[in-house]
Amino acid sequence: MNTLHEPARDLPVIHEADVCVLGGSCTGLFAAIRAARLGARVVIVEKDNCFGGVATTAMVNVWHSLHDTEGKQQIIAGLTQETIDRLDRRGTVKRHELTNPSRGFTFNSEELKIELDELAREAGIKIYLHTQFAAPAPLRDASGRLEAVFVENKSGRGAIRARMFIDATGDADLAARLGCETYLANHLQPATACARFAGWSTLGETAARVGELIREHGPAHQLPPTFSWGNYVPNSDVYMLAATRIHGINPANADDLTHGEIEGRRQVRAIMDILRAASPDARLSLEALPSRLGLRESRHIRSSYQLSGDDVLSGRAFDDTIAQGSYRVDIHHQDKPGITLRYLDGLEEYHRPGHPSERSRWRPETATNPTYYQIPYRTLLPVSGPDNVIVAGRMLDVDPIAHAAVRVMVNMNQTGEAAGVAAVMALDTNQPLRALNVPALRAKLAAGGSAL
Ligand SMILES: Cc1cc2nc3c(=O)[nH]c(=O)nc-3n(C[C@H](O)[C@H](O)[C@H](O)COP(=O)(O)OP(=O)(O)OC[C@H]3O[C@@H](n4cnc5c(N)ncnc54)[C@H](O)[C@@H]3O)c2cc1C
CATH class of the missing domain: 3.50.50.60 (FAD/NAD(P)-binding domain)
Structure with missing residues (x-):
């Protein structure tokens, strides 16, 4: 070097x-x-x-x-x-x-x-x-x-x-x-650039079709298959949308991070163009971009114990528990489209863009289920x-x-x-x-x- x-x-x-x-x-x-x-x-x-x-x-x-x-x-x-x-x-x-x-x-x-x-x-x-x-x-x-x-x-x-x-x-x-x-x-789980839009309610029915519209028109804008979700900012007409996907970057690498920031903003604009085309009368405006790309994962440390998916999904108890949670397993795939949700009661859902959700069990039914993990x-x-x-x-x-x-x-x-x-x-x-x-x-x- x-x-x-x-x-x-x-x-x-x-x-x-x-x-x-x-x-x-x-x-x-x-x-x-x-x-x-x-x-x-x-x-x-x-x-x-x-x-x-x-x-x-x-x-x-x-x-x-x-x-x-x-x-x-x-x-x-x-x-x-x-x-x-x-x-x-x-x-x-x-x-x-x-x-x-x-x-x-x-x-x-x-x-x-x-x-x-x-x-x-x-x-x-x-x-x-x-x-x-x-x-x-x-x-x-x-x-x-x-x-x-x-x-x-x-x-x-x-x-x-x-x-x-x-x-x-x-x-x-x-x-x-x-x-x-x-x-x-x-x-690594993909990164996402969120965006906040003012005037979201003026999109009318288009607001409920964001995922479908991105699926339909995304390829023309070089948008990867995505899973979109969002929330209104309380007491406002401003909506926080998480619908972009930046795959294949390692956030602990400066070049990857730079590419991710710029690609995330490009994808936000493409999504906005798709929404405006679908609802030309909407008064939609980009209210804010993130000051930092949303990162889900980069390096992990090696400790004396690696917490496993089995530990989480079976609600395993530890003598040295310092935190507890009940949020489902939520895998944003890098290697295939969509997300997989796995629940503590044995259910699993695969949400694949453009297809009906696939429901199955990741384990057989049991009389009782864990209700949180440690x-x-x-x-x-x-x-x-x-x-x-x-x-x-x-x-x-x-x-x-x-x-x-x-x-x-x-x-x-x-x-x-x-x-x-x-x-x-x-x-x-x-x-x-x-x-x-x-x-x-x-x-x-x-x-x-x-x-x-
Ligand atoms: C799009 C997206 C949606 C998500 N949705 C949800 C959700 O709905 N609910 C939820 O709970 N979680 C959600 N997550 C996951 C969650 O946000 C992260 O896993 C969580 O924030 C991780 O927290 P953290 O404190 O470890 O890291 P971070 O929140 O990334 O915090 C790290 C902090 O360290 C600072 N920092 C980094 N390097 C340095 C340095 N060298 N010197 C000084 N400061 C530094 C950063 O600026 C930052 O403030 C989502 C993540 C993404 C990306």
């Missing part, structure tokens, strides 16, 4: 903290807040201009049900519930969870940005927005701990020193750069690398079927809360993250509001 030497230089330590969180989606921010509420000095580093990750910058305005599949037991609470309650007080969230668990809660992503700012400020966290994690500092010794990370922003490059680090970058940027073992699934603490701990680094979010160690269920935000938010509390417990007890007393961790999570 053609290379240039970057001269070594001393960098200013711009901040010192107990816990440093990299990545400020709700996963990362909730980690930071839980740690700060336990008295830790916390710093959070986010490369975009706001908190929220996919929920804000990629405009995905849906959190799924906080209840089990029967709607009887609340299995998720904590900061997800707290945030929903705060949005509710402002009238910017709609609850559908008991009638449509898959829709759960729809909210206004712009209001969420402001609410997350408030939560961060109230917790007294040091915030760096527009700041990118660049590299880990060299380890203290071969078996040592991570002492600092290098970040880059408008003010230049600097170091943040901390005692614990939480990688919530979605792409396992810290873990990968530390040389921890990571892997990519054979078929995520173990172990899946957040890189099997190798410094013992003061933990991950949270979609890079946890899961097989493709488990990933297709657990990746959704109400689940990932809990992994953040667990990582934040674990980091503080490890500091308080002077223990490595891998040796934590997990029953005590679970008790602390519950005491702070988690539904464990």
